[in-house]
Amino acid sequence: MNISIKKTLMVSAFSICLTTILGGGLESSYGNILLTIEGEPTVSAMKVEDKTYKTDVDIDASKEILRKVGELYIEDSVVNKDTILSIDIKANDKYEEYKNVISTSDSIEEIAEKIVDENNDEKYIDVNMKCKETRQETIEPSIKTVQKEDMYMGEILKEEGMSGYKEVVANVNYTNGIKTGEEIVQEKTIVNSKDTVVYKGVKDPIEDKVAFLEYPTEGGTITSLFGKRWGRMHNGMDIGNDTGDPVYSAIDGVVKECYYENGYGNKIVIEHDNNIMTVYAHLNEFKTTVGAEVKKGDLIGNVGNTGNSTGPHLHFEVRVNGVPINPQEYIQV
Ligand SMILES: [Zn+2]
Structure with a gap:
């Protein structure tokens, strides 16, 4: 009886933390991210048909595979690479059911590519990225009402204000490329807005017989x-x-x-x-x-x-x- 055994590598419950803490300043730490791996990445199991065995892929090779996954993910990402502060890759619940696993005969690069490619459809890993992003936001003018004694009730004069703008720095979180939240870390006004001023007449129109009322219906x-x-x-x-x-x-x-x-x-x-x-x-x-x-x-x-x-x-x-x-x-x- 000839049983064909397909040896496959399963990245079991891996969790890699390619995180680095930014040491202050606004510059990105992208250069350091891929060099900093904390914790024990566990590319450590082999799957033969339905059975799982320990694999001989060592910790260093596992680290390399996962580091490559991070690298490939960042390459594919639309996010501006210079803004990346940290990246964190975790297997999710779906991963456990994932059947089409990786062959041990592949090189580290090929394994990483498979993980990234197949993840595009299957989403069995979650890639959490934090980016420090700078953007400009409009400051809408406030509306200020000023009562005018020399204008009759019902008379309104509007002095249009002007928008300003500010620079906003935010730590933006992405999960699998989708923005999931942000924390504003800095705001700096570049140009102040100018208030819109509404002058509202308060003078009594009755004695001076001033027509101050709008017709209360249409036609008729x-x-x-x-x-x-x-x-x-x-x-x-x-x-x-x-x-x-x-x-x-x-x-x-x-x-x-x-x-x-x-x-x-x-x-x-x-x-x-x-x-x-x-x-x-x-x-x-x-x-x-x-x-x-x-x-x-x-x-x-x-x-x-x-x-x-x-x-x-x-x-x-x-x-x-x-x-x-x-x-x-x-x-x-
Ligand atoms: Zn009547």
Whole structure:
């Protein structure tokens, strides 16, 4: 009976630590990495069919094989070689199941090449690399708000800032060529950013009759004005529109009320500076909540026909110290 025995070398549970500790400074220690092997690399088993035997590959040859693996891996890697701080190669769980092992008749170079080539598909070893990388990052300008007494409420002037940039040095970890994390070790600002400054008017627009409000919906027809109507006071203006049309905040403020009230239907009240409030009524839907900080032009609801209303429209009020005034005098056209 002629039994063909294929002698193969198994790199059993090898763990090689090609690590070196950088002795300060920013320069790479790539030159030293491949010369520094700590611990006992164990290329120490032979596999004949399903049985494993000790091999005669000695520790020095094992070290050479694994060192070559590291060398080949670095050659194939897209990482800038000058940045490598350390490399660490370990067999993983999958390695134990790995059947296609290495022939003892191969040279050290050939064995190493097989390990690297076959690992591309099988991933039975994990190569952990740490690289010291330098990059430039943009510093976005901060936004600073300045209140201007000589500008009316609702007026905004923006002075655009400028981005700066910084140099960032990070220790980046790669496992099998994929970035798995990083630690920033140094940051140096090269050019400072310049703040964007937003000048915001705070002057009271009421007395000077300044149109400071944005039209609170889109299009529509004014169907009822502010003032006496059928013998009683109409505290706002009505804009006839289609159900579902957008309703916008007329100016920056904070939502104070947002609920259904008899008469008004679904109603939103927004509080603004200078004791001014705006009211939006008969809404179909709310698109904001109490406490929300809204900007001029933000969507807050939809036109509807809720409450005491004979057709879809927006009832819009402006109140100063709680007293309704004619909104039309303050809406920008
Ligand atoms: Zn009305």
